Amino acid sequence: MNDYIKKTDLYGKIWIWTAVVVVLMVPVAACLYYDAWPDGAAVLKGLLGVAPIYWTVGVIEVITYTPMLGTGGTYLAFVTGNLTSIKVPSALNAMENAQVKPGTEEGEVISTIAIATSSIVTTLVIVAGVIGLSALAPILSSEVLAPAFDNILPALFGGLAVVYVSRNWKIAIAPLIFMVVLFLCIPSLAGSVGVLVPVGVLVALAAARFMYKKGWL
Amino acid sequence: MEFNINSTFLYLLAVCVVLFVLVQSIFFLIRAYRRGKQIGITTETLRKTIVSTAIFTVAPAISILLGVVTLSKFLGIPLPWIRMSVIGAITYELPAATSTANALSISLSEAITDPKIYTAIAWVMTLGIMPSIILPPILMKKIQGGMIRIKNKDTKWGDIFMTAMFLGMISAFLGMVFADVRSGMKGFIPIFVLLVSAAIMGICGILIKKFQMKWLETYALSISMIGAMLFAVLITPLIR
Numbered sequence: 001m002n003d004y005i006k007k008t009d010l011y012g013k014i015w016i017w018t019a020v021v022v023v024l025m026v027p028v029a030a031c032l033y034y035d036a037w038p039d040g041a042a043v044l045k046g047l048l049g050v051a052p053i054y055w056t057v058g059v060i061e062v063i064t065y066t067p068m069l070g071t072g073g074t075y076l077a078f079v080t081g082n083l084t085s086i087k088v089p090s091a092l093n094a095m096e097n098a099q100v101k102p103g104t105e106e107g108e109v110i111s112t113i114a115i116a117t118s119s120i121v122t123t124l125v126i127v128a129g130v131i132g133l134s135a136l137a138p139i140l141s142s143e144v145l146a147p148a149f150d151n152i153l154p155a156l157f158g159g160l161a162v163v164y165v166s167r168n169w170k171i172a173i174a175p176l177i178f179m180v181v182l183f184l185c186i187p188s189l190a191g192s193v194g195v196l197v198p199v200g201v202l203v204a205l206a207a208a209r210f211m212y213k214k215g216w217l
Numbered sequence: 218m219e220f221n222i223n224s225t226f227l228y229l230l231a232v233c234v235v236l237f238v239l240v241q242s243i244f245f246l247i248r249a250y251r252r253g254k255q256i257g258i259t260t261e262t263l264r265k266t267i268v269s270t271a272i273f274t275v276a277p278a279i280s281i282l283l284g285v286v287t288l289s290k291f292l293g294i295p296l297p298w299i300r301m302s303v304i305g306a307i308t309y310e311l312p313a314a315t316s317t318a319n320a321l322s323i324s325l326s327e328a329i330t331d332p333k334i335y336t337a338i339a340w341v342m343t344l345g346i347m348p349s350i351i352l353p354p355i356l357m358k359k360i361q362g363g364m365i366r367i368k369n370k371d372t373k374w375g376d377i378f379m380t381a382m383f384l385g386m387i388s389a390f391l392g393m394v395f396a397d398v399r400s401g402m403k404g405f406i407p408i409f410v411l412l413v414s415a416a417i418m419g420i421c422g423i424l425i426k427k428f429q430m431k432w433l434e435t436y437a438l439s440i441s442m443i444g445a446m447l448f449a450v451l452i453t454p455l456i457r
Contacts, residue, residue, distance in 0.1 A: 078353045
């Protein structure tokens with residue numbers, strides 16, 4: 001590990017632990033200010049409804065995305081959130097355009113720049129939206145525009161897939177067929193796509209390893 | 218203190234969190250930019266990365282803003298604003314709020330007036346996403362070390378390993394698009410949108426390679442995404 005990555009790791013850790021405190025301070029501050037500590041049982045019940053799946057997704061996302069995003073990118077992306085819909089695609093697209101590979105220092109730098117830029121832009125768009133919410137809300141939630149935002153993931157992954165699938169179609173075949181068949185057979189899985197990302201990754205890795213050993217790649 | 222889901226105090230909290238996120242992002246941006254120049258990445262490439270990412274981000278960011286709009290109906294603006302700026306995603310925040318509301322047997326059809334319900338929801342939203350923020354610093358060394366070991370052992374396999382990971386992830390989202398086909402033509406809309414996005418990207422690729430329109434690289438992903446979103450707006454009323 002070179003000096004830059006080492007320092008990035010150190011700064012990243014300082015920022016992320018500070019972020020933990022900042023994030024926890026929000027409910028603490030609200031409870032103290034309004035002297036309104038919630039019923040522990042209610043919080044636990046609410047948490048039981050979401051934690052099993054989201055904690056699992058959290059673990060999976062960290063393991064899957066860390067190698068793709070690099071050290072700085074990972075620390076920043078996990079604080080700012082919205083990984084699948086913004087951070088990961090923008091980092092992948094940026095590395096592709098700059099012709100650098102993840103896992104190299106160049107990849108680390110480009111990925112961090114992409115994630116930082118998209119965090120800043122997202123934050124500013126939300127700030128602008130919050131300021132103009134009364135004027136914007138009816139337009140944004142209009143029936144006419146609803147299909148555009150309902151289909152943001154296919155609109156995003158269609159373009160992204162062309163770049164990666166066309167270049168590595170041999171590796172792509174097995175996980176693609178597996179996932180399409182899986183979702184056709186069990187449509188209700190669409191709600192837990194986050195849990196299926198590592199399944200796709202494992203299928204892709206197994207198929208790639210097999211083809212690599214056979215000398216097909 | 219009288220409770221109000223849109224109180225100045227809650228807005229102040231939101232502003233603090235947003236400033237924290239902005240300062241952290243700017244800190245990492247400046248460091249990476251400087252390092253990029255040191256290791257010989259051209260200013261043009263660095264600039265293009267920033268411009269291209271900024272443009273690409275606008276449309277998904279608006280969809281996140283829509284999440285704030287949805288949640289603000291019962292949680293007010295500050296809490297959804299905070300949650301969507303740090304770690305959050307609408308796919309998580311809405312179920313978290315709904316789950317807590319169910320546990321408390323209340324409806325989320327109107328603005329919350331009881332501060333205890335509000336703080337219960339805030340706690341569930343916060344605690345539910347904790348692993349995403351606590352695990353990276355704990356697991357970073359292990360994961361990065363593992364990747365370096367794979368690469369050192371066999372460089373070619375290391376590259377294939379990384380590509381396979383991307384493709385595995387992309388496959389899961391591509392597969393998801395097929396989930397609703399049994400609901401009739403309506404269920405095919407996401408597939409059409411995906412295909413249009415792929416087609417626009419393909420055309421951009423041809424223009425870039427065959428007609429040397431290198432500048433298009435910066436905008437290709439944004440163009441294909443927004444083009445496909447517009448297509449969704451046009452096709453949905455026709456199919457419904």
